[in-house]
Amino acid sequence: MDGESGAGQAPQVEYLSERLARLLPALDWARGYNGGVLASDLLAAVIVTIMLIPQSLAYALLAGLPAEMGLYASMLPLVAYAVFGTSRTLSVGPVAVASLMTATAVGSIAASGTAGYATAAIAMAMVSGLMLLAMGLLRFGFLANFLSHPVVSGFITASGIIIGLSQLGHILGVQGQGDTIIGLLGSLWRNLADTNAVATAKGITVIVFLFWARKGLAPLLSRCGLRPRAAGMFAKAGPVFAILGTMLASYYWNFGQLGVALVGEVPVGLPALALPSFDIGLWSDLALPALLISIIGFVESVSVGKTLAAKRRQRINPNQELIALGAANVASGISGGFPVTGGFSRSVVNFDAGAETPAAGVFAAVGIGLATLLLTPALYFLPKATLAATIIVAVTSLIDLAVIRRAWHYSRSDFIAVITTILATLLLGIELGVLAGILASVGLQLYKTSRPHIAVVGAVAGTEHFRNVERYNVITHSNIVSLRVDESLYFANASYLEDYIYALIAKMEGLQHVILHCAAVNEIDLSALEALEAINYRLQEQGLTLNLSEVKGPVMDGLRKSEFLQHLSGKVYLTHHQAVADLKQDDIEPYII
């Protein structure tokens, strides 16, 4: 009876070596590293490097930053994650939602294109990295649980719409800026007259090509004799072909003279390592957006990591992931990058390409480093519209409107949460959107538990089991009312229970005993204990006893510490069946409802 309830904790025995391996997961996989794994990792790294170059440039553009910062953010962070991360295949770097959040936060501090803007973005990576490290050390990984799936899906869907619209301006060659859907559409509408025909034609061509590449390229390559796996890989490299093609076209036809925006000069060479600007005013301005970007980035990264780990029977550790993402962002901050996190599409490519350990990430970082040394001059002619097109096509896979239908169909409160998140993100911007989503889901949860379902129950014939009198044919006794409270009793529903019981007993005649069936009562807090004492007192005044049944161990431990059991007019029974057997009047026939 008084045994420790160790079963309430996830069972884990921790030895010293496991502890070290947990702090530095790299030790774990480095131990068994061999030639075969090396070959797999190298191949994956080559593929990922090719994929990452256009992606990194595009997300730098989305964040309103110079193209080279996208490359910088794709080097050291990968190395840092390889040392500290627990996922074998997660690929860390600039991702769509975090880049948009960076643009929103930094855009309210400095104008895009200024030195202050880039400085703030770098500082944001640093602040976010330090926050993630702190959360990891404090073991705050559980916080991710408070973002429900519908809220995350809704947020990412709405962000995808905002991102797509924000890139439409680049395609049309006009200004199209704003943090909300109304701002974006308004800005596009006002500037529609300035549309650049060449940019638009090329942008649309690229979009069509990329959508086709997703479905049509792999079969085509297969027919051309490539093996299916290789064909699939090449098809995923659609953006690379688009970039090479438009870069050549831009060079040949001199798009720059036709008013098409080009990426322009990208500095050759690796980033200089330096501590980001420490300005207390800037850091405090960045604190709230950095916290939001940290939480969103963490949730996104952990869900990708979990999905991939499950496919290979591996596990990831949320608290260690916080440390790894923190280290990656600090690394981004000291190497001139911007906030990074684990991305879905880049991780899937890494996984599909056969990466076996995070060493593949280190090799990819080396590949990107070589690219900044050798390939940057060629990027001069790359049209920005091409990058915008790759972003638009990429984010369409983020948009999951089916979640709305699924939530509507399954439960009203999930639906309210997802709709609130989507509308708030579209109409108020991404920061308020995610806050509104969290508040809505937490608020709905509290509201639901504040008005618990309470069922009058009776015995199912032939069993010792009790069920709702309104749903089952059950046996009841007129001198007893059995109430099953379907919720833990705590401050938010304590007075509801009181009112419910008083109203119920007021219309019952011949009643002698009230039995609360407590199988679903997982907690009784101090407010609820006071309510139970009031109920006990009031029933006693009316000549009724209050009894409890099936009270759980942890709840009973709590009641024993109070004086409630001394005051209780009735008894506490192990099972509801025993309670009814003890309290029913033999001279009154039981009746079946």
Add this chain to the structure above:
Amino acid sequence: MDGESGAGQAPQVEYLSERLARLLPALDWARGYNGGVLASDLLAAVIVTIMLIPQSLAYALLAGLPAEMGLYASMLPLVAYAVFGTSRTLSVGPVAVASLMTATAVGSIAASGTAGYATAAIAMAMVSGLMLLAMGLLRFGFLANFLSHPVVSGFITASGIIIGLSQLGHILGVQGQGDTIIGLLGSLWRNLADTNAVATAKGITVIVFLFWARKGLAPLLSRCGLRPRAAGMFAKAGPVFAILGTMLASYYWNFGQLGVALVGEVPVGLPALALPSFDIGLWSDLALPALLISIIGFVESVSVGKTLAAKRRQRINPNQELIALGAANVASGISGGFPVTGGFSRSVVNFDAGAETPAAGVFAAVGIGLATLLLTPALYFLPKATLAATIIVAVTSLIDLAVIRRAWHYSRSDFIAVITTILATLLLGIELGVLAGILASVGLQLYKTSRPHIAVVGAVAGTEHFRNVERYNVITHSNIVSLRVDESLYFANASYLEDYIYALIAKMEGLQHVILHCAAVNEIDLSALEALEAINYRLQEQGLTLNLSEVKGPVMDGLRKSEFLQHLSGKVYLTHHQAVADLKQDDIEPYII
């Protein structure tokens, strides 16, 4: 099975006449009004009027307002409450905590003593009144439930300490201002040298007299021949004697010349009725403090109302109380008063004096009106230190430090909530204090439910009942693991459940079936449903079936709307007993843990 679960709602049948009576509860008691009730109400009104005069003056002083505003706030609001309120004996007017909150909020907008300060306090009553009315019409009465008892006790205790200290300056005749305990003590310490000996001596005399009057006056009067009930009444009028005594002493010895602060000139006559200043900037500055004062005032008032109603088998309706308090505050706002609510001490006096209907409040309002017409000149000589002393003595009854011990003893999370509230109120001020309390209790509740207690259960011999294997001697079967999840499954604990189950089954051998005992699962939201689908899939891959037992009606309704039941590898059983009977292997002997 598909019956509506009407038992989940407090049963109530509502007829048209009941509806009208609910909107205007005055219709209800006015119908049976007669001479006997009138006599009781008139007697109570005389006693309450005498009590209310010093209280009203004192709380105006506490709010930093001219004395007459305390009287104004004790007239029309009582009439408004009498019309709309559902409590028969609640007395509405200026109270300690709401007056302090007014001082804090208005003090950050204008300097005490200026016309702007009084204007803001009057506007605050109006804004708060309109908010309460809106909350009442929206039936937001349930919101009060989210303030747990420990948080309310902690908040009122800490406010009592702040109020007591804030009055100490008046007793010593020095400046003692601040919103936090550190600010108040610092201010008192710096000004200690300026202590006025006469004010201090008199203040301390009054405090000693008032404390003695509480316990010693009633027996003394009894010995002098008064009947016990009358003696008790007179003893409660201690503050009135203190005020008369010091007023006479002040007049006789000319305290004003000795540097003692006096109330000074109080305008004769009833307040002019006027709409409060409508200034959008002022109203928006007042919005948050007005919301807090509304919620705190409502919670305080409803808990007093409930306590008194329970003594006479009456009931109060929280939504209607919002409307009544809203009307009272609007009435205060248009008659030059400041925020009011139902007070504990004034209501107890009204109740003890035998008030039977809210008409007693109307008569008391008339009494206060006569006082403003006739008695105000006499108040000129009243020392402020006397009023401060009555406040100090009154708030000592608010301070309930025992709640800390009770919470510590009963549950760690209640303790954390109460300590957070008290410390935040003392150190950060009352507005942040109450917000911190609400956040702490809600956050702790979410945190607790995010890491639910999960027990491995077995059958209690001779019953169909299943209990924790670590607490009871129970029968289990080696091919089955029965898990009782002691919490609703929702987004905050969905991934915890997944991790728990995977870790548990990893160390069990010979396992074939997992049964989730769902008696305590009151809800499965969309995130948890996705987690259950993942668990089902993962177990199936390992050759295990997932089964559910004792799933409640409302939860089952939800599952039927999804595709989960089609994918489920095992079955859903009515009772856990049936599940085990069906799934146990007959060739393996059951064993008792």
